């Protein structure tokens with residue numbers, strides 16, 4: 001039994017965290033991979049839930065020990081996905097969700113062929129700016145940098161399989177749930193997991209381990 005890897009990317013402030021939180025509450029059998037970062041913790045963030053906050057030397061020694069599935073420098077800080085967590089959960093049959101930047105998504109694309117790639121886009125550049133200002137977690141310099149980086153990030157959209165334009169949060173959560181479930185219902189994935197099913201045996205039932 002092998003789970004599905006879902007990769008979510010999109011510019012800072014677009015609503016990735018909000019959409020993911022809403023989705024995790026609604027979809028069964030789905031786990032979020034908490035990344036490591038050297039970024040400073042925001043007051044509302046929880047160690048081990050939002051990120052594992054580490055210093056640069058700890059992060060670099062993790063790179064040397066090959067502990068990341070992927071890592072990248074994003075808006076001036078290091079971010080990385082713990083390889084062991086992702087591999088173990090996929091192996092156990094859980095579906096795993098990553099919130100990583102476009103560079104990280106490109107790395108995963110080379111390593112994990114059957115992952116699902118979803119880009120979250122803003123309705124407009126102005127709206128993105130307003131959301132970042134309203135969130136109030138960045139100083140002026142960091143905010144400008146994130147908006148600058150957003151322009152480059154949007155150019156990666158054609159490399160993704162799905163796009164959600166986050167106008168209305170609840171609709172975006174619905175759309176992410178739909179993508180997650182639809183992928184699980186693909187015949188090619190069903191056949192891969194056929195060993196898990198007993199529907200063709202007499203008295204058997206369809207115990208599909210899928211989502212919402």
Ligand SMILES: Nc1nc2c(ncn2[C@@H]2O[C@H](COP(=O)(O)OP(=O)(O)O)[C@@H](O)[C@H]2O)c(=O)[nH]1
Nearest residue numbers: 012013035071072074079080081099100101104
């Ligand atoms: N490559 C990579 N990017 C990550 C990882 N974790 C988070 N990111 C990305 O880093 C960027 C900044 O995240 P964050 O500092 O939480 O700011 P926010 O996106 O404004 O909430 C976002 O694009 C995240 O998707 C990771 O493990 N690897």
Ligand SMILES: Nc1ncnc2c1ncn2[C@@H]1O[C@H](COP(=O)(O)OP(=O)(O)O)[C@@H](O)[C@H]1O
Nearest residue numbers: 012013014015016017018131135166167168169
């Ligand atoms: N559809 C939406 N409409 C308006 N505001 C939103 C929407 N989705 C998220 N937000 C708000 O925008 C801000 C950025 O969202 P967040 O989830 O932190 O984005 P990201 O994780 O992509 O940086 C937050 O204050 C959040 O409440």
